[in-house]
Amino acid sequence: MTRDVQITFDCADPAGLAAFWAEALGYRLADPPPGFASWEQALDAMGIPPDQRNNASAVIDPEGRGPRLFFQRVPEDKETKNRVHLDVRAAPGLDGDARMAALEAEAERLISYGATPIRRHDPRPPLDAGHLVLADPEGNEFCLD
Structure with missing residues (x-):
C-alpha cells in the first residue's frame, strides 16, 4: 500500500519559509478551509489571535504530484546540519x-x-x-x- 507524504519543517517564520519554498518549487499556498475566501477569514472565524497567525503554513504542488510541505513554528533555532534534505x-x-x-x-x-x-x-x-x-x-x- 502506498501512502501520501507530507514534509514538515520546524521553523521560526512559517509564512516566510512557505513563500520561499513555494517560489523554489513552483508550489502555491494551500487553500483556506472550505467556506472561506481567505486564510484571514478562516483564522478570524476560528478565533486565532493576530499574534498566533504565523504559527503554521503549508504549500502544495498545483499539479498534485509532489508532497505537501508544512511549516510549523518552534521556539528553538536550528542548531545542526539537516539529517534529511x-x-x-x-x-x-x-x-x-x-x-x-x-x-x-x-x-x-x-x-x-x-x-x-x-x-x-x-x-x-x-x-x-x-x-x-x-x-x-x-x-x-x-x-x-
Missing part, C-alpha cells in the same frame, strides 16, 4: 558545463529570495553529475541537482 531537480537532462550553468542560474534566482550558497560540487563522471548546496532562509540545507 530536499534535492531540487533544476537541470534535468543537462550535462557538464550546461548543467552547472543551469544550476548556477537557479541558485542566483533562489539567492534573490533569501537562499544562501554553501558549496559547489563539480561533476565527477561517471556517477556524479555535479550539484550545488544551498540553505533556505532559515538555514535548512538543500541541493540543486
Whole structure:
C-alpha cells in the first residue's frame, strides 16, 4: 500500500519559509478551509489571535504530484546540519558545463529570495553529475541537482 507524504519543517517564520519554498518549487499556498475566501477569514472565524497567525503554513504542488510541505513554528533555532534534505531537480537532462550553468542560474534566482550558497560540487563522471548546496532562509540545507 502506498501512502501520501507530507514534509514538515520546524521553523521560526512559517509564512516566510512557505513563500520561499513555494517560489523554489513552483508550489502555491494551500487553500483556506472550505467556506472561506481567505486564510484571514478562516483564522478570524476560528478565533486565532493576530499574534498566533504565523504559527503554521503549508504549500502544495498545483499539479498534485509532489508532497505537501508544512511549516510549523518552534521556539528553538536550528542548531545542526539537516539529517534529511530536499534535492531540487533544476537541470534535468543537462550535462557538464550546461548543467552547472543551469544550476548556477537557479541558485542566483533562489539567492534573490533569501537562499544562501554553501558549496559547489563539480561533476565527477561517471556517477556524479555535479550539484550545488544551498540553505533556505532559515538555514535548512538543500541541493540543486
